[in-house]
Amino acid sequence: MTEKAVVTASKAEHQLKSGAAFLIDALKKEQVEVIFGYPGGAVLPIYDEIYRSGMVHILPRHEQGSIHAAEGYARITGKPGVVIATSGPGATNIVTGLADAMIDSIPLVVLTGQVATSVIGSDAFQEADVIGITTPITKHTYQVRKPEDLPRIIKEAFYIASSGRPGPVLIDIPKDVAILDGKVGDEPEMDLPGYQPTTQPNYLQIRKLVEAVSNSKKPVILAGAGILHAKASENLLQYAEQQGIPVVHTLLGLGGFPADHSLFIGMGGMHGIYAANMALSTCDLLINIGARFDDRLTGNLATFAPNAKVAHIDIDPAEIGKNVPTKIPVVGSAKEALEQLVAQDGKKPELTEWMETLQGWKQEFPFVYNRESDILKPQRVIELLHEKTDGDAIVVTDVGQHQMWAAQYFPFNKPHAWVTSGGLGTMGFCIPAAIGAQIAEPEATVFAVVGDGGFQMTNQELAVMAELNLPVKIIIVNNHALGMVRQWQSEFYEGRFSHSKFDYQPDFIKLADAYGIPAFKVDNEADASAKIEEALAIKGPVLIDFEVEAEENVYPMVAPGKGLHEMVGVKL
Numbered sequence: 328m329t330e331k332a333v334v335t336a337s338k339a340e341h342q343l344k345s346g347a348a349f350l351i352d353a354l355k356k357e358q359v360e361v362i363f364g365y366p367g368g369a370v371l372p373i374y375d376e377i378y379r380s381g382m383v384h385i386l387p388r389h390e391q392g393s394i395h396a397a398e399g400y401a402r403i404t405g406k407p408g409v410v411i412a413t414s415g416p417g418a419t420n421i422v423t424g425l426a427d428a429m430i431d432s433i434p435l436v437v438l439t440g441q442v443a444t445s446v447i448g449s450d451a452f453q454e455a456d457v458i459g460i461t462t463p464i465t466k467h468t469y470q471v472r473k474p475e476d477l478p479r480i481i482k483e484a485f486y487i488a489s490s491g492r493p494g495p496v497l498i499d500i501p502k503d504v505a506i507l508d509g510k511v512g513d514e515p516e517m518d519l520p521g522y523q524p525t526t527q528p529n530y531l532q533i534r535k536l537v538e539a540v541s542n543s544k545k546p547v548i549l550a551g552a553g554i555l556h557a558k559a560s561e562n563l564l565q566y567a568e569q570q571g572i573p574v575v576h577t578l579l580g581l582g583g584f585p586a587d588h589s590l591f592i593g594m595g596g597m598h599g600i601y602a603a604n605m606a607l608s609t610c611d612l613l614i615n616i617g618a619r620f621d622d623r624l625t626g627n628l629a630t631f632a633p634n635a636k637v638a639h640i641d642i643d644p645a646e647i648g649k650n651v652p653t654k655i656p657v658v659g660s661a662k663e664a665l666e667q668l669v670a671q672d673g674k675k676p677e678l679t680e681w682m683e684t685l686q687g688w689k690q691e692f693p694f695v696y697n698r699e700s701d702i703l704k705p706q707r708v709i710e711l712l713h714e715k716t717d718g719d720a721i722v723v724t725d726v727g728q729h730q731m732w733a734a735q736y737f738p739f740n741k742p743h744a745w746v747t748s749g750g751l752g753t754m755g756f757c758i759p760a761a762i763g764a765q766i767a768e769p770e771a772t773v774f775a776v777v778g779d780g781g782f783q784m785t786n787q788e789l790a791v792m793a794e795l796n797l798p799v800k801i802i803i804v805n806n807h808a809l810g811m812v813r814q815w816q817s818e819f820y821e822g823r824f825s826h827s828k829f830d831y832q833p834d835f836i837k838l839a840d841a842y843g844i845p846a847f848k849v850d851n852e853a854d855a856s857a858k859i860e861e862a863l864a865i866k867g868p869v870l871i872d873f874e875v876e877a878e879e880n881v882y883p884m885v886a887p888g889k890g891l892h893e894m895v896g897v898k899l
Contacts, residue, residue: 343508346474346500347376350438353481354382359409361385361400361766363393367413368453369440372505374411385766385795388787390417392759394424395785398433399723399763402746405558407434407488407496408763414440414502415453419460423753426464428495430750431579432556434488435495436481437465443503444472457499466494467522471501474509483517491524492643493556524642528659528667535655536614536638537673540570543612543636545681548574549595549624552749553617553641553661554583560742562665563616564588569669571678573685575603577618578734579749586738592685596624597885598731602688604891607632615639617661620650621750630890640664692897694735696879703851705729705804705875709736711852712774712802715859720772721746721764725757725781728810731881733776755784758801762788765797772800772863779805779832789842792868800862801844801870803835806877814880819887839870850874 361383366374387393390412397408418439428435442451458468467487484496560583574584575595593600613635625631638655639647647656696706723746724730748756761775812827839846847858862869882896
């Protein structure tokens with residue numbers, strides 16, 4: 328018998344399995360559909376097992392691309408995105424994505440390679456203290472010490488990432504642990520005595536909210552991304568219709584309530600619509616469901632919702648009362664809370680006058696821009712995307728002016744069609760996130776709406792779109808500047824444009840051509856309409872470089888330190 332045959336027989340007799348094999352088998356049990364990763368020395372044993380397993384693996388061209396792609400996938404599917412990075416620089420290159428996912432509550436399971444256990448702490452080649460670096464920006468971290476621990480750890484990681492308030496979980500795997508054999512045991516049981524998120528809301532708190540609604544004259548629902556994470560869009564619609572309560576969305580909550588519904592007032596916050604911000608400013612009952620009361624939403628806290636009794640439904644108790652004093656705290660799942668509220672069927676308040684006021688504001692102060700200009704307006708580009716698809720598209724954005732214009736001018740009538748970086752505001756997010764979104768929904772129309780600045784941070788991922796023939800339509804809103812930085816310098820720094828304008832740019836059409844991607848340059852509305860239609864007819868990826876009004880600003884706007892009622896740019 329050969330030496331290889333002896334080893335194989337010995338493994339079978341004692342039911343041994345390598346750490347890498349434990350890992351891949353555990354991922355299969357979690358029904359992982361795709362892995363986004365980048366190989367390196369410390370994860371080669373894992374990649375060898377991936378090769379054997381036949382699992383679907385996507386190779387972005389940078390580790391940051393891997394984790395943003397996983398975020399895009401997770402935002403669309405609601406399932407944890409899975410990422411692999413090697414030790415040292417591989418792991419540190421995903422830090423931005425971890426922070427992004429943490430603040431926006433995106434479920435990820437991130438696997439990092441590590442140097443062998445025998446040299447951890449010795450400054451070995453490509454060693455980094457991944458646990459120390461990432462603990463503040465993850466929901467939980469593990470460093471594996473035994474191969475046979477991997478099945479339990481993977482099971483726990485997926486549960487932690489997707490339950491309660493979702494978030495990223497990181498598992499650091501030393502190379503020798505991936506290589507060594509461990510004994511195959513029974514189905515692992517999770518051991519998480521300190522982690523028991525509350526999903527069922529307190530009945531008495533629900534009753535308090537029911538009574539508050541019945542006694543209110545100006546209630547408003549503030550719906551955040553928690554509605555989407557809980558898959559509670561239908562429940563929100565049912566409750567809002569039952570009680571006749573108007574709905575305002577946060578930036579990340581868009582799509583959780585249909586934009587064409589008569590109860591939808593619009594997006595609130597720094598660049599929200601006047602009616603939504605005035606609803607928040609003048610309501611007598613504010614029902615926050617799954618939102619963080621982020622500063623870009625509230626403006627000056629001293630003047631936020633000054634006349635309102637605040638109720639806050641959130642699965643994360645740490646968010647309740649953190650920024651805004653709360654009279655009716657409700658800890659639990661948004662879906663469970665809404666189901667209980669609907670079941671209570673409380674006395675519907677008389678809101679005719681309140682709704683007339685809100686609808687009047689919507690009609691008098693819509694989003695506006697100068698439509699008489701001969702120069703292509705970025706707002707018009709977004710409107711055309713909506714018109715040409717009848718709104719049936721997934722919109723992925725980067726961060727900046729184009730992000731706000733997309734939120735303002737592309738109404739979302741269904742959930743899980745809006746992918747953007749909210750809390751961290753990560754430039755470079757869009758292109759890889761669009762890849763993940765398209766993989767999540769292969770038949771969907773996916774628009775990657777990106778500024779010329781953010782596009783240059785991760786445009787190497789065009790290689791993935793070309794290689795996989797992903798039909799992502801890349802929309803560059805090109806104003807030859809870091810647009811939002813330029814706007815703030817114009818508004819608050821007396822026009823001192825310090826390093827916010829691009830005096831030189833590459834030819835984006837030639838860049839796309841280098842990857843074999845069809846591309847068009849557009850600088851007028853007639854061509855914009857035609858080229859969007861042409862792009863939609865092409866089955867693979869397409870890039871359109873829209874040369875837009877360079878000095879256009881995003882309005883309306885709540886300046887830093889101002890209240891929501893102090894918006895500027897409400898009218899032309």
